[in-house]
Amino acid sequence: MIKNLLITSIVGGLIGLDRTAIFQTMISQPIVAAPVMGLLLGNFAYGIAVGIVLQLIWLPSLQIGAAIVCNSTLASVLVTASTIEVSNSLSQPDGSFTSIAAFSIFLGLPLLIFEQKLDILVRKANAFWVKEAEKLITDGKISLIGITNLSGSIFFFIKNFVFLLVSTIVITTVINKSYFFLPVNFNEGFKLFFVLMPLLGIAVVLESVLVKRNYIYFFSGILTTIVLKLILENR
């Protein structure tokens, strides 16, 4: 468990840097971050399932200017890691994966709200590096600007690392201790909840892009899948 915790915190922390601090290549999107974590923790299929469920939900959330939005990267890493860890420790059949993943999402969301507060603190702290850079430039140490700039991303990484470490321990412990005491209806409810999550994602993105003139494209998409299914069935 400690090895998996460290992998989650270190790799998840590094992937989380892509969201703001470095690159912005979208490796931080759930559809990439979750499968990567799944692969590293020994279950790519669980990772991809979590990625599918979480990918669309925060896609239209725009981190513009000073706005801090929910961290979908850390959410996907946290849910994937917790689910794999709990599934391994409880030795549950694959069918229970969906209820464990849904339970992880359920428990993880309040922690993400706390993570937003931490993110704000890191961004306030990063003002220190600008003042350091001014001193270095004035002293003629211009080549050190690069290290000063990159030091800001160290703050972001530490925040991601600590958050993932603590959150994964908390969620894994809570689920491990409570899973077998949950009524069957709760587990079945969580399974249905996991099944419905992609619909919420579709609704969220649709709400942001759907205008009257685009209805025809939306329904054309639905019609295309029906036609393709009929063609494939009649082959």
Place this chain on the structure above:
Amino acid sequence: MDRKLTNYDLFKAALKSFFIQSSWNFERMQALGFAYCISNALKNIYTDQVLLKNSLIRHLEFFNTNPYLAPTIAGVVLNWEEKHAISKDNSIDSSSLKARLMGPFGAIGDSLFWATFRPLIGILGFILAFIEIKEAPILFLIIYNIPTFGIRFYGLFKGYQLGPSIIEEIKKINLNLFMARMKEISCFLLGLSLGIYALSPNFQIAKDSLPLNFILCLVLICILILLLRKKLSPITLIYFIAVACIGLKYI
């Protein structure tokens, strides 16, 4: 005008633009990252250390824009810094030019990339993963990053080549039409997503009845969109759905 910067200098600046948000903060936002991005190029422009220091200190002023278009502004700034260094004309003020460009470029970049292109490719990645293409994450990264990498490098080189007149070149591109087309494709892909979801055996709400499954999915989507338009956040809706699902299993 004799160029002081080589293509290699510009290439290095474009590479450094990937770290433009490393020390993002509320006070100066991307300022330090921007200064870092152009620092090596400025060393080649200004042989006088005092002028170099003054230039870098100026570029530590507040700066924030879309990260994919920030290299274009960097190119324009380098063009003007070079003119300033050669002509020693103090009326050439790259800082105020940078301040005038960051707002419009931010608006263009955020609308184009965050609000339009990323959702489009995100939905495509979702579909590829849903139909069990294992390479979906890699395909998503490749399709997303070819244009964004291209814009970073091309933007910086063109910004340096054309200076502020790059704005006229950007005005010639009908970005609104381009974004409208991408939103149409996004809507089509969302329809595909819903269709694939309703037909998927792993995601059946109404078992053994595809038409009922389709209708249920459409009804649920409509309800969720209505709730979203009432300004309920996705997190609130997630808990709403979780509680509703658990409640349904008790009925």
